[in-house]
Amino acid sequence: MEQSTGVGVFDKIDLVLSALERSPLALADLSLTTGIARPTAYRLATALEQRRYVVRDDQGRFALGPRLGELAAGGADDWLLRAAIPVLTDLRDAAGASAQLYRPRGDLRLCVASVEPTSGLRDSVPAGTLLPMNAGSAAQVLLAWSDEGRIARACRDARFTPEDLARVRKRGWAHSVAEREAGLASLSAPVHGPDGQVRAAISASGPIERIGRAVRAPMAKAVVHAGTRLSELLAGR
CATH class of the missing domain: 3.30.450.40 (GAF domain)
Structure with missing residues (x-):
C-alpha cells in the first residue's frame, strides 16, 4: 500500500481512480476494492463523474473517463x-x-x-x-x-x-x-x-x-x- 499523503480526500480519490484503472466497477465492488465506505465512495465517484474523470459504462459501472486522457x-x-x-x-x-x-x-x-x-x-x-x-x-x-x-x-x-x-x-x-x-x-x-x-x-x-x-x-x-x-x-x- 502506498504511503498516505496526509490529505485524506486526495488519498481516497487516488484509491478510486487506481481501482478503476484496472477495470470498471459497480458501486459495491468499488467500495469493497478501495475499502472506502459505500456512501463516501458514491460521493467521490459521482463528483469525479461531473468533471469527466469518471464515466458510467453501458452496465452502469464506474469507469475512467476522458478527462484523464x-x-x-x-x-x-x-x-x-x-x-x-x-x-x-x-x-x-x-x-x-x-x-x-x-x-x-x-x-x-x-x-x-x-x-x-x-x-x-x-x-x-x-x-x-x-x-x-x-x-x-x-x-x-x-x-x-x-x-x-x-x-x-x-x-x-x-x-x-x-x-x-x-x-x-x-x-x-x-x-x-x-x-x-x-x-x-x-x-x-x-x-x-x-x-x-x-x-x-x-x-x-x-x-x-x-x-x-x-x-x-x-x-x-x-x-x-x-x-x-x-x-x-x-x-x-
Whole structure:
C-alpha cells in the first residue's frame, strides 16, 4: 500500500481512480476494492463523474473517463508525443489515411496523438480519446506482447483470439476490419522503447475502401516503417 499523503480526500480519490484503472466497477465492488465506505465512495465517484474523470459504462459501472486522457495527451513535455507528430504526418501522407498513436492505460488505450487527412473520408480519433482494448488493430498490438495471463483475460470478450495475437507477434503488425466500428478498418504496428518493450501502437485507419478488407502490402509496409522509425528515435533520445 502506498504511503498516505496526509490529505485524506486526495488519498481516497487516488484509491478510486487506481481501482478503476484496472477495470470498471459497480458501486459495491468499488467500495469493497478501495475499502472506502459505500456512501463516501458514491460521493467521490459521482463528483469525479461531473468533471469527466469518471464515466458510467453501458452496465452502469464506474469507469475512467476522458478527462484523464485529455490531461495526459496535453503534456507538452511528453517525449514520445514530440517524436511522434512528424512520423504520424508522414504516415498519413503515405497511407492517405488518419494516423494515430496509442498508449496503454490499464484495460483501456489512450490516443495520445492524431493526424488527419486534409480531405476525404477519415476515422477521426481526437487525442485524449480512451478506447477499449477488446477491438481494433491497435488493441491487438498493445496486447500481443503481453504475458499469457493478460492475453487470456483480455481475449475473453474481445473480437480477436490469443491465436490472432500470436500471428501479430510473428508478422509484426495487426489488421482489423469493422472491429471497433462498422465501415472502418485499420493497420497498426508496435513502437518499442529502448528496453525492447512495446510502449505504444502506431496506426493508420479509415474507411474499409481505403485501408482494405485484405491487407495491402504497401500500406502494411508504411505502418511498420513508421513504427520502426519511431522506435529508433526513442532508442536514440
